[in-house]
Amino acid sequence: xxxxxxxxxxxxxxxxxxxxxxxxxxxxxxxxxxxxxxxxxxxxxxxxxxxxxxxxxxxxxxxxxxxxxxxxxxxxxxxxxxxxxxxxxxxxxxxxxxxxxxxxxxxxxxxxxxxxxxxxxxxxxxxxxxxxxxxxxxxxxxxxxxxxxxxxxxxxxxxxxxxxxxxxxxxxxxxxxxxxxxxxxxxxxxxxxxxxxxxxxxxxxxxxxxxxxxxxxxxxxxxxxxxxxxxxxxxxxxxxxxxxxxxxxxxxxxxxxxxxxxxxxxxxxxxxxxxxxxxxxxxxxxxxxxxxxxxxxxxxxxxxxxxxxxxxxxxxxxxxxxxxxxxxxxxxxxxxxxxxxxxxxxxxxxxxxxxxxxxxxxxxxxxxxxxxxxxxxxxxxxxxxxxxxxxxxxxxxxxxxxxxxxxxxxxxxxxxxxxxxxxxxxxxxxxxxxxxxxxxxxxxxxxxxxxxxxxxxxxxxxxxxxxxxxxxxxxxxxxxxxxxxxxxxxxxxxxxx
Amino acid sequence: xxxxxxxxxxxxxxxxxxxxxxxxxxxxxxxxxxxxxxxxxxxxxxxxxxxxxxxxxxxxxxxxxxxxxxxxxxxxxxxxxxxxxxxxxxxxxxxxxxxxxxxxxxxxxxxxxxxxxxxxxxxxxxxxxxxxx
Numbered sequence: 001x002x003x004x005x006x007x008x009x010x011x012x013x014x015x016x017x018x019x020x021x022x023x024x025x026x027x028x029x030x031x032x033x034x035x036x037x038x039x040x041x042x043x044x045x046x047x048x049x050x051x052x053x054x055x056x057x058x059x060x061x062x063x064x065x066x067x068x069x070x071x072x073x074x075x076x077x078x079x080x081x082x083x084x085x086x087x088x089x090x091x092x093x094x095x096x097x098x099x100x101x102x103x104x105x106x107x108x109x110x111x112x113x114x115x116x117x118x119x120x121x122x123x124x125x126x127x128x129x130x131x132x133x134x135x136x137x138x139x140x141x142x143x144x145x146x147x148x149x150x151x152x153x154x155x156x157x158x159x160x161x162x163x164x165x166x167x168x169x170x171x172x173x174x175x176x177x178x179x180x181x182x183x184x185x186x187x188x189x190x191x192x193x194x195x196x197x198x199x200x201x202x203x204x205x206x207x208x209x210x211x212x213x214x215x216x217x218x219x220x221x222x223x224x225x226x227x228x229x230x231x232x233x234x235x236x237x238x239x240x241x242x243x244x245x246x247x248x249x250x251x252x253x254x255x256x257x258x259x260x261x262x263x264x265x266x267x268x269x270x271x272x273x274x275x276x277x278x279x280x281x282x283x284x285x286x287x288x289x290x291x292x293x294x295x296x297x298x299x300x301x302x303x304x305x306x307x308x309x310x311x312x313x314x315x316x317x318x319x320x321x322x323x324x325x326x327x328x329x330x331x332x333x334x335x336x337x338x339x340x341x342x343x344x345x346x347x348x349x350x351x352x353x354x355x356x357x358x359x360x361x362x363x364x365x366x367x368x369x370x371x372x373x374x375x376x377x378x379x380x381x382x383x384x385x386x387x388x389x390x391x392x393x394x395x396x397x398x399x400x401x402x403x404x405x406x407x408x409x410x411x412x413x414x415x416x417x418x419x420x421x422x423x424x425x426x427x428x429x430x431x432x433x434x435x436x437x438x439x440x441x442x443x444x445x446x447x448x449x450x451x452x453x454x455x456x457x458x459x460x461x462x463x464x465x466x467x468x469x470x471x472x473x474x475x476x477x478x479x480x481x482x483x484x485x486x487x488x489x490x491x492x493x494x495x496x497x
Numbered sequence: 498x499x500x501x502x503x504x505x506x507x508x509x510x511x512x513x514x515x516x517x518x519x520x521x522x523x524x525x526x527x528x529x530x531x532x533x534x535x536x537x538x539x540x541x542x543x544x545x546x547x548x549x550x551x552x553x554x555x556x557x558x559x560x561x562x563x564x565x566x567x568x569x570x571x572x573x574x575x576x577x578x579x580x581x582x583x584x585x586x587x588x589x590x591x592x593x594x595x596x597x598x599x600x601x602x603x604x605x606x607x608x609x610x611x612x613x614x615x616x617x618x619x620x621x622x623x624x625x626x627x628x629x630x
Contacts, residue, residue, distance in 0.1 A: 065544075070543065070544075070547055071542055071543045071544060071547060072543045072547055072551070072607050072608060075542075075608045075612060079608065079611075079612060086609070086611035086612045086614075087611075087615065089612055089615050089616070090542075090615065090619045091619070095541075095542050096541055096542070097540075097541065097542060097543055097544035097547060098544075099544040099545075099546060100544055100545045100546070
């Protein structure tokens, strides 16, 4: 038997942006799935999105409602989502209420009702919502056994009738481990909400999926007017082949700094520009983007602390036109600050912008702002998130420049407050120094993975044209990186203060 | 308050059933036929209890505008008693029409005009009500 003889399992779209990638390309046709989760986690909405994405008049979807949310109210709420197309009801999407059979008869009668309707309609998708309410109904005997038998027979019947099935139920993760009803399922989707301080984050996990590889782990999702939108931990790049960076050096737009960097930033590198407030990190980052645009390279700027209009206006004040590149499709400025974001959502926007305009340069200004924009629950895993984000962006072949604010110390030279320097290929450190009763600024290239760089400590100024490096290296001072240098005499001896 | 849209739809459905009734069992009222068809379809969608609740509410609202409906009752299975008899008498206050309009009006309120129109179209595919609610 060769691979050509093997059955090909057709994949059905989930109707949920981002979820197809997480489930390995789509839902297995004719599979029997359980959508589990806590109340309010989005189970019914997910089921509706699947139903509306996979129903036609010839192969409709049957949505069986049992106890729980009244069907009329469910329709009232679900139609608020944009995916809900009233024109599909009832020819393509049919809602059938089974409450009476559950209340007055037994699960055998429920199965009989479902069987009758399925034979009549020849559906492509069948949903039973909710499974849990059936087992909670008090009746004699062993309800779990009865439910297990019901699910076993339902699975057998619906597989034979070529229907892809979803049972919706209120189950928590720990309830599923030893529950035999879950052994029948080909796919097991768990939805939940995690509260951390004042933020709530929705998470989705594919606990089980027969016959195909899903993206492991907990994935963030959000419910908006469009329904669920899922954000894969792989940022939607699972099938994306990593782009190997070229050998070019990218100009920062500051000729003296390019020389210090050995000819510019190696293409595809991740650069960290670290310094205290007011040292010109954002200006340097803007010069990097503006220089890219000048050379025909599109760029994306992610800002957290000022709005795109302000960012554009400030750049204009420094002689850099960011207005026209935005209208001309060469620049995207993303302002992200809803305070309950996950890294995955942020990345989804960044990746979409990079792919939309074919960006070669990305600026993240700043990492501190980025951290603040995240939901508190994600801040504890900020390093891990940054690692995933930078890896993903590098996989797209872009060169990333991130700024980070550091607490100025006059005894040491920290590179960032996040212990993230290992994530970056290159580090440029800006700092204040006290010289001749003036607070002046110096910069130094601390690290370059791609080769040699200048070891000089250079003074710079922020002018109406941006960051300008002044003169040669400061040879007449010692202890510059402490911020309080000592002037050396001509003989090389320290002068008395 | 009755909306012109629900009253108009009710009148169109009653007129359609009255026309169809010429060939059906003599003496059965158009309102009863409309109600029964809606009941059968809505019981599938909302369950018997769900429909019974809607119908009872519609009847209560309709009685305030059509006192002749005071003898009409909705039973536990959602079916209606007394409507046929009412229409066989001289229905001075147009109670049958008002009851159907109230029932449709509740559907408008809960699931909206678009979805109600789709459901009506499914019940009366040949009535010319496609897309109209």
